[in-house]
Each structure stands twice: as C-alpha cells, then as structure tokens.
Amino acid sequence: MGENDYNPYATAQAQFDHVADLIDLDPPIRELLRQPSREFHFTIPVKMDDGTTKIFNGYRIQHNDARGPAKGGIRFHPQETIDTIRALSLWMTWKCAVVDIPLGGAKGGVICDPHNLSLAEQERLCRGYARQMAKNIGPFDDVPAPDVMTNGQHMLWMMDEYEAIHGGHYPGTITGKPVGMGGSLGRTEATGYGVIYTLREALKALNIDIANTTASLQGFGNVAEYAARLYTQMGGKIIAISCWDNNDKKAYTYRNVNGFDIDQMVSIKDSFGTIDKQKAASMGIELLDGNDWLSQDVDILLPCALENQLTPESFKKISNKVKVICEGANGPTTPDCDELIKARNIYLIPDFLCNAGGVTCSYFEQVQCNMNYFWSREEVLEKLDYKMTAAFKAVHKLSQEKKLYMRDAAYVIAINRVAEAVKLRGWV
Numbered sequence: 001m002g003e004n005d006y007n008p009y010a011t012a013q014a015q016f017d018h019v020a021d022l023i024d025l026d027p028p029i030r031e032l033l034r035q036p037s038r039e040f041h042f043t044i045p046v047k048m049d050d051g052t053t054k055i056f057n058g059y060r061i062q063h064n065d066a067r068g069p070a071k072g073g074i075r076f077h078p079q080e081t082i083d084t085i086r087a088l089s090l091w092m093t094w095k096c097a098v099v100d101i102p103l104g105g106a107k108g109g110v111i112c113d114p115h116n117l118s119l120a121e122q123e124r125l126c127r128g129y130a131r132q133m134a135k136n137i138g139p140f141d142d143v144p145a146p147d148v149m150t151n152g153q154h155m156l157w158m159m160d161e162y163e164a165i166h167g168g169h170y171p172g173t174i175t176g177k178p179v180g181m182g183g184s185l186g187r188t189e190a191t192g193y194g195v196i197y198t199l200r201e202a203l204k205a206l207n208i209d210i211a212n213t214t215a216s217l218q219g220f221g222n223v224a225e226y227a228a229r230l231y232t233q234m235g236g237k238i239i240a241i242s243c244w245d246n247n248d249k250k251a252y253t254y255r256n257v258n259g260f261d262i263d264q265m266v267s268i269k270d271s272f273g274t275i276d277k278q279k280a281a282s283m284g285i286e287l288l289d290g291n292d293w294l295s296q297d298v299d300i301l302l303p304c305a306l307e308n309q310l311t312p313e314s315f316k317k318i319s320n321k322v323k324v325i326c327e328g329a330n331g332p333t334t335p336d337c338d339e340l341i342k343a344r345n346i347y348l349i350p351d352f353l354c355n356a357g358g359v360t361c362s363y364f365e366q367v368q369c370n371m372n373y374f375w376s377r378e379e380v381l382e383k384l385d386y387k388m389t390a391a392f393k394a395v396h397k398l399s400q401e402k403k404l405y406m407r408d409a410a411y412v413i414a415i416n417r418v419a420e421a422v423k424l425r426g427w428v
Contacts, residue, residue: 006308006334008087014335016090019411028428029419036089038062040136041082044110044128049118058129060108062142063089066421069140070106071096071359073147073176074129074154078113084307085109091330092359095352097414099391101363106142108133114149115246115272126154130161137162139172139370145362146176148221149272156181171369175362184365186380187358192226192304193381194357195328197388198349199300200234202324205396206347208299211235216296218242219305220265221273223328223355227304228262236300241265242293243305246274251290254280297321304328310337320344327351342405350407352414353395360387 013034020030040060048054059082062070072092085107093105110129114122137144146155159174159182171182179185203210213236217224220243228238237259244251254265254275268279277287294301294317301322303309310325310333325341326349327333333341333348341348361384368374375383399409422428 006311007083008307008331009083009090011308011331011335012087012090015407015411016415018335019408019415022408023412023416025415025419026428029422032422032428033064033093033415033418034090036061036063036086037065038136039082039086040133042132044125044132046121046124046128048121056110056112056125056128058108058110058132059085060133060136060142060144061085061089061106062136063105063107064093064418064422065104065142066418066425066427067097067104068102069104069138070142071103071145071362072106072108073145074108074110074150074158075147076110076112076114076125076149076154078111080109080111087307088330091352093418094411094414095356095359096363097417098353098395098410099356099360099387100417101360101387103143103359103363106144107147108144109147122154123157126157127161130158131165134162134165137173139170139366143172143362143366144174145358152176152178152183172366175365175369177365182365182369184361184368184374184380185377186384187361187365188222189226189230189381190361190384191223191355191358192228192328193230194360194384194388195223195227195302195304195326195354196230196234197357197385198354198392199231199324199326201389201392201396202326202347202349206323208323209235213237213299214239214259214297215300215302216240216242216293216298217302217304218293218309218332219273219303219329220269220275221305223358224273224302224304225262225266227302227328228260228265231302232259232262238262239298240288240293240296241275242290243269243273243275244290245277246272252277253288253290253292255286255288255292255296256284291317294318300324300326302326302328303332305332307331308334310334310341312336312340315340318344322346324349327354330355338405338407348406349392350395350410353391353406353410356391357384357388360384
C-alpha cells in the first residue's frame with residue numbers, strides 16, 4: 001500500500017532524537033530510551049494439519065518499563081520485520097506516557113499469513129508463542145494484546161496456555177480477550193473511538209463544526225471501521241475508503257461522493273477488512289487506485305492502516321483543502337513528510353496520541369481483570385473519552401504555548417514523563 005524505502009525503527013529513533021535535542025535530554029537517558037531494553041527472538045515449531053511441521057519466527061520487544069509493566073500487541077503478518085516491531089515498542093512507550101497510564105512499551109510479532117492457516121494451526125501457533133514467552137510476560141511484567149491480523153480468540157489461546165504453564169488463573173496477563181472471558185466491554189471500539197475523540201477536540205480548537213466536514217480513510221479494519229462509525233454518527237461524511245484486497249494483492253480506493261453508509265460497507269467486508277468489489281460496484285460505488293484516497297477534496301485525512309503512507313512523494317497528491325491529518329495508524333508519516341505538513345499548516349494529530357484509545361482501554365481491561373470486577377460499556381467509554389480528551393488538551397496546550405508542532409509537543413510530554421521515571425528509579 002505504500003513505499004518500502006523507509007525503516008520504521010529509523011523513523012522512530014529520528015523522531016525521538018529530534019525531541020531529545022529540543023529538550024536537551026541527558027545523554028545517558030537518551031541512550032537508554034532510544035533503543036529497546038530487551039529483545040526476544042525465537043522459533044515456533046507448529047504441527048500442520050497435513051502432518052508436516054513448519055517453523056515460524058516470533059519476536060517480543062520490550063522497550064521500557066520504568067512507568068509500569070510493558071504493554072503492546074502481537075501481530076501476525078507475512079512481511080513482519082524486527083525493525084517494525086522495535087519501532088512499535090518505542091511508540092507504545094510514548095503512547096502509554098502521553099495518556100498518562102502506568103504502563104511501559106512493548107510489541108510482538110510472528111512472520112506468518114493467518115489467511116493461509118486453519119484455525120487449528122493458528123491455535124497451535126498461538127500456544128507455541130505463549131510457551132516461548134511464558135517466563136517473560138505476565139500481569140506485572142509484560143501484557144500482550146491483539147494487533148494486525150490477531151484477535152480475541154488468539155489472545156485467549158495464549159492466555160490459556162500461559163495459565164496451564166503457571167497453574168492458576170491470570171486474566172490480567174493478556175488484554176483484548178473476548179467479553180465474558182476477561183475481556184472489557186468497549187474494547188472493540190476503543191481505538192477507533194479514541195481517534196475520533198481527539199479529532200473532535202482538534203476541530204473544536206480550530207473552530208470547525210465536525211458535522212460540516214468530509215474525510216478520506218485509509219484502511220477498513222477494526223480501527224478504521226469504528227472511527228468511521230463514530231465520525232459519521234457525529235455528522236461527518238466519509239467519501240473515500242482505501243483498503244487492501246487480499247485476493248488481488250493490491251489496494252483499491254472506494255469512493256462515494258455522497259458519503260458512505262458505514263453499516264452497509266461493513267456488511268460487504270470480510271474479517272480482514274477487504275471490501276467485496278463486486279458488491280461495492282452493484283451499489284454504485286466507484287473503484288479507484290489504492291492511493292487515490294490521498295487526492296480527494298476533503299477536510300480530513302484518516303490514515304488508519306500501515307506505516308510510511310505519507311511520504312514526500314505521496315504528499316504531492318494531497319488536496320489543498322485538507323485541514324487535519326488524524327493518524328489512526330502507527331507511524332503513517334515519515335519524518336521528511338512532517339516538514340511538508342508543517343509548511344502547508346495542516347493540523348496533525350500524532351499517532352501515539354491519536355490511536356492511544358486501544359491501549360487505554362486495554363489498561364482498563366487489565367484493571368478490571370486484576371480486581372475481578374467489570375464495568376458497563378458506557379462506563380468504559382466515558383472513562384476513555386475523559387482520558388483521550390485530557391491527553392489531547394495537554395498536548396494542544398503545550399503546542400500553543402511553546403509554538404511546537406503537535407507531534408513534537410506530544411513527544412515532549414511523553415519523553416519527559418518516562419525520563420522522570422527513569423531518574424526517580426535511579427537507573428541513570
């Protein structure tokens with residue numbers, strides 16, 4: 001869906017270095033925080049349905065746990081790389097810090113394509129991952145969650161294997177579990193809703209009525225779907241959706257200039273976020289190139305898919321009408337593109353603030369599991385709205401007071417909080 005010339009870990013470190021220079025961060029703290037604390041690389045042998053054994057490569061990266069147990073998803077993806085996971089572990093640390101929840105950052109992954117694995121093979125892969133990490137995850141150490149192409153069922157298999165190894169019930173070990181098995185109500189919507197809570201506050205700050213805005217969306221998985229649902233409920237209109245087609249191995253942009261009925265679009269997508277082209281065409285929806293979501297005349301761009309989608313080259317496609325970029329994905333913008341966004345005076349809501357609703361609700365799930373008492377969906381979403389709104393206002397206020405780009409302001413708050421924890425613990 002985008003260019004592969006950018007290394008996400010180099011991007012994460014470049015963003016960190018820029019702000020470390022800005023706040024004159026102490027050299028030892030800088031050296032500690034610009035790289036992960038621990039890395040686990042391992043193999044997972046899986047007995048396949050045909051009787052053969054296949055070896056999968058798995059990873060878990062723990063960046064920093066000065067503020068609390070490490071936290072971060074596990075993704076299954078055929079193009080997964082160790083540097084992507086390293087970058088995501090850094091971003092998780094900053095994400096937890098910017099919304100001020102007592103957790104650190106981690107990330108995990110397995111190089112595989114779950115499209116090509118039966119449910120039984122996926123279960124054996126999940127249990128194998130849990131066995132490899134059983135000594136190094138847990139409710140007070142490192143708490144995984146679902147991510148790209150993983151879901152609540154995968155997490156439950158991992159939790160069950162962990163509990164079998166340790167001989168007890170530890171529901172706070174993993175979040176994103178199914179409701180009724182330790183999962184939190186509201187978790188499914190949390191990341192997408194968090195994106196729109198921050199967008200709502202940004203538009204207020206810009207004196208723009210959300211009901212008079214249009215948006216173009218990249219991605220149509222869980223995050224994008226629920227962002228689209230809440231945005232349209234608030235009166236906004238989504239006119240373009242770009243998503244990956246697994247059958248054709250390429251992306252398409254679907255366009256409806258009158259605005260999409262999100263329920264209708266959800267009804268014609270599969271569990272991996274692929275829209276049925278034939279059904280879309282029968283509804284009168286236009287089918288365009290995968291990158292055409294960028295060139296639509298809209299007020300808001302919502303990149304909610306992959307890393308490195310907004311580059312200097314792709315930025316040339318962006319309409320002059322665009323006022324806000326709301327980063328629902330992790331690392332969708334390259335550092336050299338940030339300069340172009342600043343020059344165009346587009347208001348940016350940075351990824352690790354914008355999409356922090358998921359980890360915030362995961363924290364709520366962990367709290368509920370550890371005390372064995374669960375909240376209503378309304379209570380969860382109310383707490384989520386409060387957390388996301390407070391975090392946005394703190395970043396926006398600092399941005400205005402210090403004349404900082406929003407990404408820089410978010411990093412200043414997050415890095416200062418983690419650096420303070422490191423110093424108070426006496427690590428440096």
